[in-house]
Amino acid sequence: MSDLVKGEDGKARCRWGSTDALYRAYHDNEWGRPVTDERGLYEKLSLECLQSGLSWALILRKRDGIRDAFADFEPDAVAVFGSKEIEALLNDPRVIRNRRKLEAIVRNAQATVAMRDHTPLPDLVWSFRQKRGRAPRSYADMASLTDESKQLAKELKREGFAFVGPTTVYSTMQAVGLVNDHLAGCFVRKEVEAAQRNVQRLFPSG
Numbered sequence: 001m002s003d004l005v006k007g008e009d010g011k012a013r014c015r016w017g018s019t020d021a022l023y024r025a026y027h028d029n030e031w032g033r034p035v036t037d038e039r040g041l042y043e044k045l046s047l048e049c050l051q052s053g054l055s056w057a058l059i060l061r062k063r064d065g066i067r068d069a070f071a072d073f074e075p076d077a078v079a080v081f082g083s084k085e086i087e088a089l090l091n092d093p094r095v096i097r098n099r100r101k102l103e104a105i106v107r108n109a110q111a112t113v114a115m116r117d118h119t120p121l122p123d124l125v126w127s128f129r130q131k132r133g134r135a136p137r138s139y140a141d142m143a144s145l146t147d148e149s150k151q152l153a154k155e156l157k158r159e160g161f162a163f164v165g166p167t168t169v170y171s172t173m174q175a176v177g178l179v180n181d182h183l184a185g186c187f188v189r190k191e192v193e194a195a196q197r198n199v200q201r202l203f204p205s206g
Contacts, residue, residue, distance in 0.1 A: 002015070002138075003137075003139050003183060004137075004183050004185050004186060007024075011187045012187055013028065013187060013188065014027060017186075020057070022057065022060045023056075023060070027188065028188060030175070031174070031175055031182075031188075032174065032175070032177050032179075032182055032188065032189075032192040033177055033192055033195055034176065034177035034192075034199045035175075035177060036122055036199060038075065038120060038121050039073055039074060039075065041121055041125055041176060042073055042108065042112050042121065043067075043073035044175050044176050045161075045172050046105045047059055047066070048168050048171045048172045048175065049104055049105060049108075049164070050066065050095075050098075050105075051171075052101070054096065058096075059096075062096070065092075065095065068094065069089060069094055069095050070105065076113060077109075078106055079106070079109040079110045079112075086102055086106065089102050090102065100163065103162070107160065107161070107162045108161045110160065111159050111161050114159070115159055124156075125176070126199070126202070126203040128149075128152040128173070128178060129178045129196075129199075129203070130146065130173070135183065136181060136184065137183060137184050142181050143170065144167050144170060145166040145167045146166075146170060146173075146179075148173070148179075149166045149169045149173055152166075152173070153166040153168075153169040177196060180192045180193060
């Protein structure tokens with residue numbers, strides 16, 4: 001069975017992006033497309049943190065509620081969450097009610113805000129953009145972590161981030177466009193490549 005499938009619209013896409021409407025919208029419109037703003041990167045890191053050990057489908061279904069519970073992932077707003085807010089989140093069915101993950105998201109907001117004084121989160125993240133390689137032809141060609149994700153995870157932890165292991169970080173790198181893991185032949189792949197070239201102007205040293 002091929003990991004690349006052609007949909008009813010005639011477009012070839014990664015098989016995982018054709019399983020249901022939520023996955024298809026995420027695959028076609030978000031996954032791999034460059035995210036360069038602080039809020040957007042913080043959100044993607046947070047969602048990948050919440051997803052760890054769970055299905056991405058669950059995160060997509062809960063995403064609107066999670067965004068609302070976390071003040072649309074505005075770092076300044078989440079950074080001031082205290083024990084009262086954490087306890088409220090632990091009783092909120094809209095989110096993933098895991099204390100370690102919830103506390104990590106707050107801690108990561110605080111770290112994001114603190115980084116503005118020296119190396120803003122987008123600058124750090126995009127300095128680890130991976131060099132272009134051959135397009136994967138199947139899921140078997142994809143890594144679960146890379147040297148870049150290990151290094152970025154190390155730097156994030158140094159900045160005070162939590163729940164940012166190299167596998168979670170690599171998933172984030174895939175999601176925000178630091179690496180293009182759309183399969184060869186997927187119609188989104190070329191669109192992501194074009195968008196990545198535009199990012200070069202923002203982060204030329206990445």
